[in-house]
Every structure is written in C-alpha cells, then in structure tokens.
Amino acid sequence: RPHPQFERDETNLVARVTVHYVDAILGTEIELKGLAGETLSVKIPPGTQHGSLLRLRHKGLPAVDRRETGDLIVRVDIEIPKNISDREKQLLREIAQLRDTAQKGFFNKVKDALR
Numbered sequence: 001r002p003h004p005q006f007e008r009d010e011t012n013l014v015a016r017v018t019v020h021y022v023d024a025i026l027g028t029e030i031e032l033k034g035l036a037g038e039t040l041s042v043k044i045p046p047g048t049q050h051g052s053l054l055r056l057r058h059k060g061l062p063a064v065d066r067r068e069t070g071d072l073i074v075r076v077d078i079e080i081p082k083n084i085s086d087r088e089k090q091l092l093r094e095i096a097q098l099r100d101t102a103q104k105g106f107f108n109k110v111k112d113a114l115r
Contacts, residue, residue: 003035005033006035008061009070009073010070011060011061011062011063011068011069011070011071012060012061012070012071012072012073013035013059013060013061013070013071013072013073014072014073014074014075015032015072015073015074015075016074016075016076016077017030017032017042017074017075017076017077018076018077018078018079019044019048019076019077019078019079020078020079021078021079021080021081023044024044024047024048024049024050024076024078025046025047026046027043027044027045027046027047027048028043028044029041029042029043029044030042030044032074034059034072035061040056040059040072042054042056042074044076048076048078049076049078050076050077050078051075051076051077052075052076053073053074053075053076054073054074054076055071055072055073055074056071056072056073056074057071058070058071059071059072060072
C-alpha cells in the first residue's frame with residue numbers, strides 16, 4: 001500500500017514539500033519527518049525553482065543485496081497565493097520595478113560596450 005508522504009524509486013524515497021514563494025526566493029530551512037519518524041532538516045537554497053529536486057544522501061531505503069542506503073529526494077513545489085493584500089501588491093510592484101530598472105541598466109551597459 002502507498003505511503004502517505006513518500007514514493008519509492010528503488011532504494012530512493014521521494015517526498016514532495018510545498019514552500020511559500022518568499023521562502024523559495026530568500027531560502028529557508030524546513031523540517032521533514034523521515035520514514036522512521038526522525039526529524040530531518042532540509043535546506044531550501046535561495047532562488048529555488050518549482051520542481052527542484054534536493055537530495056539527502058543515505059536517508060532512503062537500505063539495499064537488499066548491497067551494503068548501501070538510498071537517498072531521500074525532496075521535490076519542491078512553490079506555493080503562490082491566490083489572494084494578496086494591497087500592501088503585498090504594492091511591495092511586489094516595487095520589486096518588479098527594481099528588477100526592471102536593474103535589467104535595463106545591464107542592457108544599457110552592454111549596448112554602450114558594443115558601441
């Protein structure tokens with residue numbers, strides 16, 4: 001019968017976690033329960049993309065015919081809220097404007113270098 005949190009891929013275990021988009025951008029650390037109930041720490045690096053796979057070595061299943069243990073593969077899903085406050089909208093627009101200005105600045109530097 002299927003496990004509610006893990007899928008098996010030979011000796012590897014695959015788990016899906018959902019993180020807030022801000023945590024995906026800035027990076028965070030989350031806790032995940034292992035197969036034996038132990039608490040595992042998973043570092044979500046800054047800039048993590050939806051669908052990224054993070055590997056925790058030797059946290060999977062033991063191999064029957066070899067002296068090794070599989071890995072725990074953590075698939076990251078990014079949660080994007082459907083509704084945000086007016087203040088959040090304002091801040092996101094400011095961020096978008098900053099990013100747009102920075103990109104235009106970069107491209108202007110490239111154009112100037114090519115002249």
